[in-house]
Amino acid sequence: MKSVWLENYNIEKRESLKGNINVEAVVVGAGITGLLTAYMLQKKGVEVIVIDRGRILNGNTKNTTAKVTIQHNLIYDKLxxxxxxxxxxxxxxxxxxALENYKKIIEENKIDCDFENVDAYVYSLNNPEKIINEYEAAKKIGIDSELLDEIELPFKIAKAVKFKNQAQFNPVKFLNFIAKDLKIYEDTKAIDIKDGLVITNRGEIKAEHIVVATQYPIINVPGYYFLRMHQERDYVIALKNAxxxxxxxxxxxxxxxxxxxxKDLLILTGGSVRTGANEEGGKYDQLREYAKQLYPASIEEFNWSAQDCMTSDYIPFIGIYSDEMPNVYVATGYNKWGMTSSMVAAIIISDKITGKENDFNEIFSPSRFDLTASIKNLTKDFGTTVYNFIAQKISLPESVLEDVKLGHGGIITYEGEKLGVYKNNKGEVFTVSSKCPHLGCELKWNPDDLAWECPCHGSRFDYKGNxxxxxxxxxxxxxx
Structure with a gap:
């Protein structure tokens, strides 16, 4: 599976770190947040490097649907x-x-990334009141919006709200330009962060400022982000003749x-599910069936899936990682709106590092954590995590290797222990530990992506354990 953004597009390979170095700032993670933050820091005169455990743009950034909009579902009524x-x-x-920054950077540098202004719509099939409330909230805070009874999609709606003059683009083309003058070390895995050091498998990086831009923060304590977020997956197909x-x-x-x-493709997204909860599979088939209902002559050209961090109050965590780590910064919890959120993160963090004040620190601060606003979702997230930990203690699978069908995976018992097994269509067997190395939660098999997933915190591995x-x-x- 490969997203449309990578079609006929090669990204320059970068060298790995070779030994210990000192820098003013280091960004951990070479996705859209890390690259934008490093780009803005470098523009402000900060000596900065980026490291990534794999290749540049090899994480979730390549799997986005790349909608650049301030319309984040029904967020403003909630706020x-x-x-x-x-x-x-x-x-x-x-x-x-953030939206204006994209436009400015693209226009000033004449970046060919298929950027175009479009209107953004949220619609409801059966709940007009929700849409009306969002429209009224948007108008109250000064957003140029419009309430509609009909849209151009081939089905009836109850109501829709339109936000005018938003955008879409090709993120890989855009970021390939952003990255071209940055010092980036690939195949350089951050193992720990402490005392102004990023400890990697290739050496130690001493830095005055450290930015953790790994989508989901990799340091558990302090910060405790694993108690404040969960992860979800969405599935995507791209259609011709739609x-x-x-x-x-x-x-x-x-x-x-x-x-x-x-271009000539329609990108259709759906099948949202908490990571680790897709044991039945069929998410791509669900999309294909829906596509055939709407567009009978359509032909599938691409399919892929994406993962997003979800906060309990629907607002990203952007700012100081923890009071105990004042020189470390974090950007996470984008709630499926990573394009503008990543630019917001780059603005806030680069301003903080260079000593510039802005008005956005409070609303995005990781230390805000208003329990009155988020207690319902926090309780739900924590309950799901606890359930998965308890379930693995009291339930031993009865399956053995012979029970796993060709092309499927599952947890089996072998000599009294649990193992994760995938059996490909040739009958070859790939066996891994059934426990997530993050905090020990029992993994679940995702047949749509041929992946092992942690239902507690969302870590994922391919069938070989990578x-x-x-x-x-x-x-x-x-x-x-």
Whole structure:
């Protein structure tokens, strides 16, 4: 599986770190957040390097649907109700500034990245009140919006709200330009961060400022981000012979679908599920069936999936990692809106490092943690994690190797212990430890992605145990 952004596109390979070095700032993670932050720091005269455990743009950035919009589902009605009008305005203004920054960088540097302005829509199939509330909230805080009864998609809706003059682009083309003058070390894995040092498998990096841009933070304590977020996956197919849209669209229902065009393709997204909860599979088939209902003549050209960190109050954590680590910064919890959120993070963190004040620190601060606004989701997240830990203690699988069908995976017992087994269509067997090396939660098999996933915190591994997604920093132990 490969996303459309990587089609016919090669990214320059970078060397790995060779020994200990001293720098003013180091960014851990070469995805969109890390690259934008390093780019802005370098523009402000800061000596900065970027490290990544794998290749540049090899994480979730390549799997985005790349909608650049301040419209983040029904966020503004929530912000007005759970925080206050001032913070709702700051959230909107930060994301508006992010959108403007993209435009400015692309225009000034004449970057060929298929950037285009489009309107963004959130629609509801059966709950007009939610849309009306979001429209009224948007108008109250000054967002140029419009309430609609119909949209161009081929089905009826209850209501939709339109945010005018948003955008979409090809993120890999854009970031390839952003990265060209940055010092980036690939195949350089951060193992620990302490006392102004990033300890890697290639040497130690001493830095005045350290930015953790690994999507999910890799340091558990302090910070405790694993108690404050969960991860979700969404599935994507790109279709030929579908519909040419004038805007980008999102169903307000988390189980609904989103739509956008890229050149002659329609990108259809759906199948949202908590990471580790897709044991039945069928998410791609669900999308294909829906596509055939809407566009019978469509042909699937690409399919891929993406992972996102979800905070309990729907606002990213951007700022100081922890009071105990004042020279370390974090950006995480984008709640599926990574394009503007990553630019917001680059603005906030680069300002902090260079001593510039801005108005966005409070609303995005990792230390905000307003329990009154997030207690319901926090309790749900924590309960799910606890359930998965307890379930693995009281349940031993009865399956043995012979029970695993060709092309499938599962947990089996072997000599009284649990093992994760995948059996390919040729009958070859790949066996791994069943425990996530992050905090020991029992892994679940995802048949759609042929991957082992942690239902507690969202770490992921391929069927051979190779790392796919943090918070883990370790590979999964392979069992002979």
């Amino acid at each position: 007005l109700k759970e925080f206050n009008e001032e913070n709702a305005k700051r959230y909107a203004e930060a994301n508006r500034l 519909q040419k849209l004038k805007g980008i669209y999102r169903d307000e229902n988390e189980e609904g679908y989103s739509f956008r065009n890229y 790392f796919l997604n943090s918070p883990t920093i370790k590979e999964l132990k392979y069992e002979e």
